[in-house]
Amino acid sequence: PTRSSSNGSTEEEETLAMVKPDGVLGNYTERIKNAVVESGFSIIRETVIQLDEHRASTFYVEHSSKSFFSSLVKYMTSGPVLVMILKKENAVADWRAIIGPTDARKAKITHPHSIRAMCGLNAEKNCVHGSDSLESARREISFFFGEISTGEAVGVHDEL
Numbered sequence: 001p002t003r004s005s006s007n008g009s010t011e012e013e014e015t016l017a018m019v020k021p022d023g024v025l026g027n028y029t030e031r032i033k034n035a036v037v038e039s040g041f042s043i044i045r046e047t048v049i050q051l052d053e054h055r056a057s058t059f060y061v062e063h064s065s066k067s068f069f070s071s072l073v074k075y076m077t078s079g080p081v082l083v084m085i086l087k088k089e090n091a092v093a094d095w096r097a098i099i100g101p102t103d104a105r106k107a108k109i110t111h112p113h114s115i116r117a118m119c120g121l122n123a124e125k126n127c128v129h130g131s132d133s134l135e136s137a138r139r140e141i142s143f144f145f146g147e148i149s150t151g152e153a154v155g156v157h158d159e160l
């Protein structure tokens, strides 16, 4: 539900989106950014970075006991990633809906118009990330961008 603040404007939300290494290396970045903008998100900040093993492991620490963890870390460090803060009403849930289910093979069947159906390969190499809750979004935004996340600048570009 849309909440209204006292001045009558709708409250917007921020989420963390990432084009994973297979997405960047497969040249899907522009298509994904087009989908972002066409879906009504503002890109508040963006940066291209190369994750190292420690940083990738920390980002996915909740999966550290899973059998696929070492493979996941290897995948996430296999090339650069594009990290973006996306902003709009209901950003967290809407971005999750647009990227589709985790397993890109299933996405191709059940959500053929999703981003993971477009550029993902399987349950691991699924080309994009989206925060799964507002709490995760806050944690992930500060993980990549520090505490100063609520800027108004659009398209700030600080690629490494």
Ligand code: IDP
Pocket: 063, 068, 072, 101, 102, 123, 124, 125, 126, 129, 130, 132
């Ligand atoms: P999500 O990215 O859709 O939120 P999570 O369950 O949080 O999915 O998993 C994080 C990431 O770990 C996935 O995006 C995918 O890259 C990888 N992953 C998840 N499940 C599997 C699996 O069963 N095998 C291999 N990799 C997986």
